[in-house]
Amino acid sequence: MQSKSDSSQNMQLPLSQDAILDNKNHECTKKADILQSMLDSAQPVKDNDNLVYDLSSVPSDL
Numbered sequence: 001m002q003s004k005s006d007s008s009q010n011m012q013l014p015l016s017q018d019a020i021l022d023n024k025n026h027e028c029t030k031k032a033d034i035l036q037s038m039l040d041s042a043q044p045v046k047d048n049d050n051l052v053y054d055l056s057s058v059p060s061d062l
Contacts, residue, residue, distance in 0.1 A: 042053040 038055065038058045039053060041058050042055050045052045045054050
């Protein structure tokens with residue numbers, strides 16, 4: 001009898017896990033889009049063979 005209730009609980013877990021992961025994935029995608037737009041508007045500056053981005057040119061509303 002106990003194994004039946006365990007299996008039904010296990011079947012619910014992936015659904016809630018997936019919902020949590022989808023939410024986190026969506027948040028990460030939004031943050032990545034913001035970071036990408038910051039990089040797009042930043043000025044690349046060459047500094048001793050390193051590519052450095054000058055973020056002072058990024059609009060502060062991002």
